[in-house]
Amino acid sequence: MQETMIATDQMAQYQIKEVAVIIVAALAYVLVLGSVALAAIAICGWRGAESVSIDWVHGKATFLCRR
Amino acid sequence: MSTLIDPYRWSGGLLTAGDSISLSPGLRVEKGELVDDATLARHKLHVRAGKALVSLERISSVSEWLTDLDSYNISEKESRQILLFLGTIGGISIRRSLTQQGEMFMRKASLLYLGAPPLQVAVRRSATIKGISSSVFQAMLLLWLVTPAMALLLSLVLPTAAIPWLLPSLPVLFMGLVAHEYAHVIILRRYHPAICVLRRGMRLAILHPPLDMWVEAVTGLVGPLAGAGVSILTSMLVSRASALPGVLFAGQAIALLHLASLLPFYGDGRSLLTLFKRTAHVTSVS
Numbered sequence: 001m002q003e004t005m006i007a008t009d010q011m012a013q014y015q016i017k018e019v020a021v022i023i024v025a026a027l028a029y030v031l032v033l034g035s036v037a038l039a040a041i042a043i044c045g046w047r048g049a050e051s052v053s054i055d056w057v058h059g060k061a062t063f064l065c066r067r
Numbered sequence: 068m069s070t071l072i073d074p075y076r077w078s079g080g081l082l083t084a085g086d087s088i089s090l091s092p093g094l095r096v097e098k099g100e101l102v103d104d105a106t107l108a109r110h111k112l113h114v115r116a117g118k119a120l121v122s123l124e125r126i127s128s129v130s131e132w133l134t135d136l137d138s139y140n141i142s143e144k145e146s147r148q149i150l151l152f153l154g155t156i157g158g159i160s161i162r163r164s165l166t167q168q169g170e171m172f173m174r175k176a177s178l179l180y181l182g183a184p185p186l187q188v189a190v191r192r193s194a195t196i197k198g199i200s201s202s203v204f205q206a207m208l209l210l211w212l213v214t215p216a217m218a219l220l221l222s223l224v225l226p227t228a229a230i231p232w233l234l235p236s237l238p239v240l241f242m243g244l245v246a247h248e249y250a251h252v253i254i255l256r257r258y259h260p261a262i263c264v265l266r267r268g269m270r271l272a273i274l275h276p277p278l279d280m281w282v283e284a285v286t287g288l289v290g291p292l293a294g295a296g297v298s299i300l301t302s303m304l305v306s307r308a309s310a311l312p313g314v315l316f317a318g319q320a321i322a323l324l325h326l327a328s329l330l331p332f333y334g335d336g337r338s339l340l341t342l343f344k345r346t347a348h349v350t351s352v353s
Contacts, residue, residue, distance in 0.1 A: 005116035005145050006101065006152045012108030015283065017251045017290060018272040018334050021206040024324045025240055031320040032232065032313070054312045
């Protein structure tokens, strides 16, 4: 006959500080890729941009459109 | 239980005969109970389960442990019950060579392909910088492998030049996550030295007993802030080194997501919400 081998301590109280790597990574990728892709499509049309350079000092982004 | 049993089948794809296993650090058998130093939990053990776990306290091979279980008259179902419990609380520490790790990775991948995902267990490590880095690295394993392929694929279909930023963003993500978890640990360890890091697949957690409200609140805040700060700093360094300004953009997105973990429905924000609910309850009762 099978018996209960381990009885969990129901009285134990514990806390967790959790972070999900996949959520952070996936959202960061979507945020970065999505926003740049959308901006490229909005500026250059459906063919998008060949390269994007961002000037952080002057807050300016330059999109070189695909021909 | 027969000692001729195949460990791989018995463990649901978790262990192979050549693996070395032991009870995870921070767990010990004491007076018929399994004591968890990180959570202060005391799980009651059946006499035979107690013997099985005492035998696991010293590092042994899986086959050796199966032989011990056999000698304690533990049935196959009972031994699986013990293994599943240990897997849930991150109680089993597995050591295998790089070749064996590669072999297991291929086996798991083929099981996933066949639609039969292998048993996923929690992995417990001590909350040191080495333990945290190793847990974060392993939680990111899929990303390290998939991102180069994804970058190549996306460069063929996406109409932007955003793709080369993907790869240099990985060290930014890694450093941010290590800083996030280590910031929690630095404060928590002052009040409870036996805390540990628990990894389940791509989820990471710091496990500790409930502490004073202010300690918990500060700990909850410090992790996301450190994660966000280090992500931005690392992205500045990587961006300068790789000459890809887009990494800075990725770093800002990652930093934003560290801060988003303070929202009440996820991660640290959820812990803080639970804490305030608990405090509100105590205040209203007293």
